[in-house]
Amino acid sequence: DAMVIQNPRYQVTQFGKPVTLSCSQTLNHNVMYWYQQKSSQAPKLLFHYYDKDFNNEADTPDNFQSRRPNTSFCFLDIRSPGLGDAAMYLCATSTLNSNQPQHFGDGTRLSIL
Amino acid sequence: KQEVTQIPAALSVPEGENLVLNCSFTDSAIYNLQWFRQDPGKGLTSLLLIQSSQREQTSGRLNASLDKSSGRSTLYIAASQPGDSATYLCAVSLDSNYQLIWGAGTKLIIKP
Numbered sequence: 001d002a003m004v005i006q007n008p009r010y011q012v013t014q015f016g017k018p019v020t021l022s023c024s025q026t027l028n029h030n031v032m033y034w035y036q037q038k039s040s041q042a043p044k045l046l047f048h049y050y051d052k053d054f055n056n057e058a059d060t061p062d063n064f065q066s067r068r069p070n071t072s073f074c075f076l077d078i079r080s081p082g083l084g085d086a087a088m089y090l091c092a093t094s095t096l097n098s099n100q101p102q103h104f105g106d107g108t109r110l111s112i113l
Numbered sequence: 114k115q116e117v118t119q120i121p122a123a124l125s126v127p128e129g130e131n132l133v134l135n136c137s138f139t140d141s142a143i144y145n146l147q148w149f150r151q152d153p154g155k156g157l158t159s160l161l162l163i164q165s166s167q168r169e170q171t172s173g174r175l176n177a178s179l180d181k182s183s184g185r186s187t188l189y190i191a192a193s194q195p196g197d198s199a200t201y202l203c204a205v206s207l208d209s210n211y212q213l214i215w216g217a218g219t220k221l222i223i224k225p
Contacts, residue, residue, distance in 0.1 A: 101159030
């Protein structure tokens with residue numbers, strides 16, 4: 001039944017070692033989002049895709065990159081993770097109708113050693 | 114710049130009580146307002162979405178209201194249950210694009 005699937009649920013990486021988080025969806029939604037959420041804080045939008053049209057938030061660090069090879073999949077690449085990048089990373093999808101809610105995956109919790 | 118505030122940050126109530134969670138926003142020119150639930154270590158689940166032209170939305174024991182002129186929304190939970198324990202976040206959309214402005218959430222604990 002899971003409609004937005006994030007893998008892995010937990011990821012541990014070393015300081016400076018590149019890591020990739022993945023997200024897939026079965027909803028065929030046009031829009032996909034990546035959020036970063038730290039403890040007891042609101043989600044922070046990193047990027048969103050309207051189909052393959054990539055939209056980067058102004059304050060998203062260059063260390064974060066994203067790829068969307070097709071409608072179903074989206075990846076978040078962190079090129080050189082620092083300790084401050086430890087967080088929950090949430091993927092979400094939506095239709096083009098802004099009066100429909102976003103659908104979230106269960107997130108990937110990233111730890112940096 | 115739109116800001117969304119949720120007070121209190123945490124709330125604990127006995128089971129069975131009715132309760133209200135608050136959300137305020139600084140710019141009344143919103144497109145819609147949404148309430149989400151987040152369980153520990155999980156993603157967010159959409160509860161209710163109120164369009165700017167609407168005053169309230171209801172789903173089961175949940176009722177969300179919107180007063181744009183005062184920049185406020187409330188989420189009313191009737192007959193609370195331990196399973197309602199979670200963090201509740203509100204978010205506003207400023208226009209027909211896809212970005213949401215989020216509050217930091219209210220952590221709700223329902224005591225059996």
